[in-house]
Amino acid sequence: xxxVTQPDxxxxxxxxxxxxxxxxxxxGATPYLFxxxxxxxxxxxxxxxxxxxxxxxxGIKGFExxxxxxxxxxxxxxxxxxxxxxxxxxxxVGARNAGNMLTFGGGTRLMVKP
Amino acid sequence: NAxxxxxxxxxxxxxxxxxxxxxxxxxxxxxxxxYRQDPGMGLRLIxxxxxxxxxxxxxxxNGYNVSRLNKREFSLRLxxxxxxxxxxxxxxxxxxxxxxxxxxxxxxxxxxxx
Numbered sequence: 001x002x003x004v005t006q007p008d009x010x011x012x013x014x015x016x017x018x019x020x021x022x023x024x025x026x027x028g029a030t031p032y033l034f035x036x037x038x039x040x041x042x043x044x045x046x047x048x049x050x051x052x053x054x055x056x057x058x059g060i061k062g063f064e065x066x067x068x069x070x071x072x073x074x075x076x077x078x079x080x081x082x083x084x085x086x087x088x089x090x091x092x093v094g095a096r097n098a099g100n101m102l103t104f105g106g107g108t109r110l111m112v113k114p
Numbered sequence: 115n116a117x118x119x120x121x122x123x124x125x126x127x128x129x130x131x132x133x134x135x136x137x138x139x140x141x142x143x144x145x146x147x148x149y150r151q152d153p154g155m156g157l158r159l160i161x162x163x164x165x166x167x168x169x170x171x172x173x174x175x176n177g178y179n180v181s182r183l184n185k186r187e188f189s190l191r192l193x194x195x196x197x198x199x200x201x202x203x204x205x206x207x208x209x210x211x212x213x214x215x216x217x218x219x220x221x222x223x224x225x226x227x228x
Binding site: 004006009032034036042043044045046049051090094099100101102103104105106107 | 118145147149154155156157158159162164170172204206208210215216217218219220221222
């Protein structure tokens with residue numbers, strides 16, 4: 001069975017500082033990997049995804065993530081955080097089958113200090 | 115705007131009452147999903163429908179039933195609500211057969227069982 005761990009429940013960074021959110025997954029084959037963002041009271045919005053090929057993927061809002069197979073990781077990064085990035089971030093791993101079920105991590109809540 | 119529509123947005127039930135959460139998508143996606151979101155636990159899959167006419171249990175199906183009414187609509191029913199079912203419920207859709215593995219989420223239903 002697949003699983004996802006986001007080790008950091010809360011992270012606080014200063015506006016303009018760099019950001020890295022950690023994600024580790026467990027899956028028996030090459031996974032599909034996703035990062036979603038959720039603003040308070042809202043649904044989840046897809047930031048970026050990895051299926052195959054280039055291990056560094058670019059997403060919306062200036063985010064990027066790097067797939068490292070040897071470390072079973074898919075960490076999310078942003079060079080300079082804006083106050084509007086404050087939200088909860090979810091990493092997810094998908095099974096390569098017809099059902100396409102995603103398994104989500106517990107989430108990391110990002111707070112941005114002015 | 116194209117997307118996933120969930121109704122209602124908020125609901126309060128008494129223990130033992132029943133209700134149906136409605137979900138509809140207008141993207142012609144084959145697969146649809148119901149997740150629940152609880153603090154610190156991320157999103158957990160309740161049921162999914164890989165295609166019209168099929169439904170399968172996810173990680174936490176107990177106490178729920180689903181109906182894939184047609185390709186657009188996928189409803190979630192609580193027959194006898196319990197306080198443990200207090201949660202935020204999200205419907206999502208995808209179309210893996212067309213290479214669309216990422217989910218599109220609805221805005222959620224916040225359910226409180228008292």
